Amino acid sequence: MKILFPSVFLILLATACGNPHISSSKGGLEQSNAPVTAENQEPCVPSAQQIRDYNFYFGGHLETQAPAEFSELIKCKTRIAETFNSFPDGTTTLITNMDRVDFSYQLIHQTERPGQNRKVTFLDDIFGTEKFSMEIQNPISHEGIQGKDRGVNSLNADNRTKDALVWSYSTPISFWSVNVVSLETSPMEPAKLRLYGCDRELMKEVDVRFPNNEHGEKELHFIGVISAERNICHVSLTAADVSGSVVIDEFSYGR
Numbered sequence: 001m002k003i004l005f006p007s008v009f010l011i012l013l014a015t016a017c018g019n020p021h022i023s024s025s026k027g028g029l030e031q032s033n034a035p036v037t038a039e040n041q042e043p044c045v046p047s048a049q050q051i052r053d054y055n056f057y058f059g060g061h062l063e064t065q066a067p068a069e070f071s072e073l074i075k076c077k078t079r080i081a082e083t084f085n086s087f088p089d090g091t092t093t094l095i096t097n098m099d100r101v102d103f104s105y106q107l108i109h110q111t112e113r114p115g116q117n118r119k120v121t122f123l124d125d126i127f128g129t130e131k132f133s134m135e136i137q138n139p140i141s142h143e144g145i146q147g148k149d150r151g152v153n154s155l156n157a158d159n160r161t162k163d164a165l166v167w168s169y170s171t172p173i174s175f176w177s178v179n180v181v182s183l184e185t186s187p188m189e190p191a192k193l194r195l196y197g198c199d200r201e202l203m204k205e206v207d208v209r210f211p212n213n214e215h216g217e218k219e220l221h222f223i224g225v226i227s228a229e230r231n232i233c234h235v236s237l238t239a240a241d242v243s244g245s246v247v248i249d250e251f252s253y254g255r
Contacts, residue, residue, distance in 0.1 A: 184244020
């Protein structure tokens with residue numbers, strides 16, 4: 001069992017201090033604005049397809065590339081891709097790029113509170129405020145399954161609660177995606193993907209269901225979501241079983 005670190009999570013992300021365990025190197029971070037064509041320098045034309053609420057994408061086994069529809073819908077948006085290649089290997093309780101970009105994220109490892117007997121609607125009601133250590137590994141791997149390069153493993157906090165990775169953003173985002181190396185989920189007992197507003201209230205909760213009734217443990221998969229609005233401030237991904245961990249290769253977000 002890993003050491004539990006009691007902590008009050010920083011709500012005001014934009015004014016928070018940097019973490020001394022995190023490298024300030026700019027490597028591994030890609031920020032792109034709306035593209036222009038080399039010939040006429042005309043701005044990107046957004047896709048004509050409309051998003052009424054949220055579009056969710058769950059890739060099949062070994063599908064770690066964003067599907068064509070996802071890529072088309074975000075092509076004119078500002079995107080930041082985090083590969084974790086700028087961070088040193090080892091354990092930490094916080095991963096962030098606040099010292100590199102204004103449009104930043106914080107990533108922590110939490111656990112879902114057990115024995116919920118009522119409908120909870122806020123981030124802190126679901127996970128509390130404690131955060132646990134997680135490990136940055138290169139290459140990221142889990143029980144023989146290996147990702148592209150460096151990634152993050154939640155390592156399973158204990159055998160009583162379900163592991164979760166929780167992302168928080170300094171300003172609202174409209175899309176998010178992650179490449180998972182291993183995620184405890186199955187058709188009978190699915191993992192949970194949750195989206196929250198800036199008031200930390202739950203806006204959307206969906207089961208993680210991969211195509212063809214595939215399981216997620218020790219399998220590479222793509223997960224993504226696009227919102228019709230720029231209204232997401234927090235994202236959580238929870239393993240389905242108390243013995244499972246959340247292992248990711250890289251992720252991206254944007255507005």
